[in-house]
Amino acid sequence: MAEDVADVVIIGAGAAGAAVAWSLAETRMRIVCLEQGGWMAPTDYPSNRPDWEMQGLGPFGFSPNTRQRREDYPVNDDDSPIKISNFNAVGGSTILYAAHFPRLHPSDFRVKSLDGVADDWPLDYAGLEPFYDMNAKMMGVAGLAGDPAYPPKEPTLPHVPLGKLGDTLAQGFDRLGWHVWPSDSAIATAEHAGRAPCVNLGPCVTGCAQGAKGSTDVTYWPVAVREGVELRTHCRVREITVGADGLADGVVYVDAEGNEQRQRAEMVIVACNGVGTPRLLLNSASSQFPDGLANRSGLVGKNLMFHPYALVTGWFPERLEGYKGPAGCSLISQEFYETDPAREFVRGYSFEMLRGDGPVRTALQGLAGKVPWGAEHHAAFSTRFDKNAGMVIICEDLPEEHNTVTLDPALKDADGIPAPKITYRLSDNSLKMLDHAVARGKEVLEAAGAVETDALSPLPPAGWHLMGTARMGTDSARSVVDAHGQSHDVRNLFIVDGSIFVTSGGVNPTNTIQALALYIADHIKRNLTTLFD
Amino acid sequence: MDDVLDAILETLIPASADGNMPSAGSLGIAGDVRRELAAFAALLESGVAAAEEAGFDSQSADERANCLRGFEATQPGFVPTVYMTLCTLYYRHPQVLVGLGLPARPPFPEGYPLEGGDLTVFEAVVARGPIFRAG
Ligand SMILES: Cc1cc2nc3c(=O)[nH]c(=O)nc-3n(C[C@H](O)[C@H](O)[C@H](O)COP(=O)(O)OP(=O)(O)OC[C@H]3O[C@@H](n4cnc5c(N)ncnc54)[C@H](O)[C@@H]3O)c2cc1C
Ligand code: SF4
Numbered sequence: 001m002a003e004d005v006a007d008v009v010i011i012g013a014g015a016a017g018a019a020v021a022w023s024l025a026e027t028r029m030r031i032v033c034l035e036q037g038g039w040m041a042p043t044d045y046p047s048n049r050p051d052w053e054m055q056g057l058g059p060f061g062f063s064p065n066t067r068q069r070r071e072d073y074p075v076n077d078d079d080s081p082i083k084i085s086n087f088n089a090v091g092g093s094t095i096l097y098a099a100h101f102p103r104l105h106p107s108d109f110r111v112k113s114l115d116g117v118a119d120d121w122p123l124d125y126a127g128l129e130p131f132y133d134m135n136a137k138m139m140g141v142a143g144l145a146g147d148p149a150y151p152p153k154e155p156t157l158p159h160v161p162l163g164k165l166g167d168t169l170a171q172g173f174d175r176l177g178w179h180v181w182p183s184d185s186a187i188a189t190a191e192h193a194g195r196a197p198c199v200n201l202g203p204c205v206t207g208c209a210q211g212a213k214g215s216t217d218v219t220y221w222p223v224a225v226r227e228g229v230e231l232r233t234h235c236r237v238r239e240i241t242v243g244a245d246g247l248a249d250g251v252v253y254v255d256a257e258g259n260e261q262r263q264r265a266e267m268v269i270v271a272c273n274g275v276g277t278p279r280l281l282l283n284s285a286s287s288q289f290p291d292g293l294a295n296r297s298g299l300v301g302k303n304l305m306f307h308p309y310a311l312v313t314g315w316f317p318e319r320l321e322g323y324k325g326p327a328g329c330s331l332i333s334q335e336f337y338e339t340d341p342a343r344e345f346v347r348g349y350s351f352e353m354l355r356g357d358g359p360v361r362t363a364l365q366g367l368a369g370k371v372p373w374g375a376e377h378h379a380a381f382s383t384r385f386d387k388n389a390g391m392v393i394i395c396e397d398l399p400e401e402h403n404t405v406t407l408d409p410a411l412k413d414a415d416g417i418p419a420p421k422i423t424y425r426l427s428d429n430s431l432k433m434l435d436h437a438v439a440r441g442k443e444v445l446e447a448a449g450a451v452e453t454d455a456l457s458p459l460p461p462a463g464w465h466l467m468g469t470a471r472m473g474t475d476s477a478r479s480v481v482d483a484h485g486q487s488h489d490v491r492n493l494f495i496v497d498g499s500i501f502v503t504s505g506g507v508n509p510t511n512t513i514q515a516l517a518l519y520i521a522d523h524i525k526r527n528l529t530t531l532f533d
Numbered sequence: 534m535d536d537v538l539d540a541i542l543e544t545l546i547p548a549s550a551d552g553n554m555p556s557a558g559s560l561g562i563a564g565d566v567r568r569e570l571a572a573f574a575a576l577l578e579s580g581v582a583a584a585e586e587a588g589f590d591s592q593s594a595d596e597r598a599n600c601l602r603g604f605e606a607t608q609p610g611f612v613p614t615v616y617m618t619l620c621t622l623y624y625r626h627p628q629v630l631v632g633l634g635l636p637a638r639p640p641f642p643e644g645y646p647l648e649g650g651d652l653t654v655f656e657a658v659v660a661r662g663p664i665f666r667a668g
Contacts, residue, residue, distance in 0.1 A: 045641070047640040047641040049639050050625045050639050051625055052639050053624075053625070054621050054625075105666070105668075106666065106668030107665065107668055108668075110668045124668050126668075148658060148659055148662060148665075149663075149665055150665055158649075159649075161647040161648055162648070162651075163647045163648055163650065164648070166650050170650070170651070170654045173654075174657060177657070177661070179658055179661075179664055180658060181655060181658060182655075199641075199642070199644025199645070200644045200645045200647045201640035201641055201644045201645070202640055202645075209641040209642070210644070321645075321647070323645075324645035324647045325645070337664075337665075338664070359624035359625070359630070359633055359635070360621050362624075363620035363621075363624050364617065364620055364621070367613070367617055367620070373544075373546065373612070374547070374598050375547060375594075377546050377547070378547075378549040385633065386633075
């Protein structure tokens, strides 16, 4: 029997894989997507259960190392102060993401020209803008038009409600004369494309039982599958193979039954995220590519960027109803986003406001003496429960070659495939930025009326934005893919996830990851006949 | 044994002075505590036996609290372990949620109503003009 050859194989069904699959579907090419996880059932999400807060620390935790579902792969992140957070399923990490959905700014694409650091991107904001707009329609982006931190953009849905907590924090920014704006959020605040509206459950970061949050299993995938894309779940790709002509000719994967399978393809698109993608490329070493597939530059797995995060919390005298509303989405401040030569660091950061904690987390966080057992318990608990609000700080991380994803010499996943190892150091620039941001964060919380503040910097579990490990560029010696995500070394291999970021910006990356995936898909569609010349 | 464990739970989280919050010993969750601490059964049972031996059931609330404080030296790990587990069970109990002014249910499917917010603060932000650099 002749071997089945797909026109396109996409590896990974997360944010990027979904967007590229949907966009390419209109070509009517035969597209197969291989995803190591399965479809999630909304009824399984913790917000259905009385123990929802604890579930977020266990089976729906952020770290694959503690979750240990079969679909997960372990990550050795011992040599990094920031630990990897992800999810492996149809929808990828968008199953857990908070859906904060900002864009990069025009200046983020011109870091070298404007600030003399890192590199400029080989594309600019204007080039990506139509794809941000397209993504906003597909993901359903809630927001408020008129944000002076950006060129004009139109949200598709009304902004996420601020509630008492949001109002309180916004007043703090107002008192200091600082920028603050309702966040762009991939949350259906009104019915959108068959998705039910958000009912303010709160714990979006353990999966949205309502289906209001824009995880790609409820946005792009249903449409892409309807349009003919074949999505094969519980299929873990071990290796991308290369023919004698130096082009990728397919993949080897382990199916749901643990059997090794082969899928041949004319074109391979990798969308496994900033850790999974370099892992796969390094696992695909061959005699033609002894240092890993598409790695003649030696940059696969290098320049890993997270966003160094800090958490600043304030306690207020009054209850704030912080348990209501999307946990990660209400307001953003970009007062300190752009470079200011008067500061001790280049580039900048965003503040994103968080809602408060539920009762179990409040009690657990009080265990270190703030909420003692015994006669004082209730009095202490009531000074804390529903009285906290805060923010995360998202610092731009500059690319540094010593921050890497490599293959761990010993650790393997459930199918015996070598697992990734992270080596990462916080730069001096990041440390100075974090210090500046924590001080400003406390200042604004106090201006909003906080009677006590506290900070955790850096925030260890914040390795959820994974970027830079197969960077874009025009120079094949200094980059892995070109301006259209096409490998310099293997012309029918494309990468569409956060690996290709040149710099990280100081905002959550998913909107940009997807806009890039759509931009790359558009390039593929326009150039199908000459693509591999 | 559950009587003694209930008395321990009540000592860790007693009823609130205003009566809004029930004591942890009154909620019938001793069995849940045992289940959650199955991996620490020896630690749990040793502490419960020590409390029983100390005459916990006939002690006043203050005496019980002193007894548990004394466990720091004699039953290391017992009080923090039980207290932590108790917090996770107590604060999801329907009676406790009602005491906190919350609905006695998980968040889904009803969710919560939430107001849009006061947008007038953003007028000043707009008035200050654009803050992004051109690329
Ligand atoms: C707790 C949390 C909160 C977050 N909050 C936000 C937020 O508010 N805003 C924001 O912008 N971003 C947020 N993120 C990050 C966001 O989820 C990611 O940026 C985004 O999902 C990345 O998209 P991706 O397609 O590159 O990777 P993913 O979405 O991670 O998808 C990759 C997929 O590839 C699959 N895969 C990997 N290797 C293989 C293989 N070898 N074979 C087969 N399949 C494979 C994985 O199973 C996975 O499904 C958050 C992430 C987490 C974990
Ligand atoms: S708050 Fe809204 S988006 Fe978040 S989980 Fe609940 S319904 Fe979904």
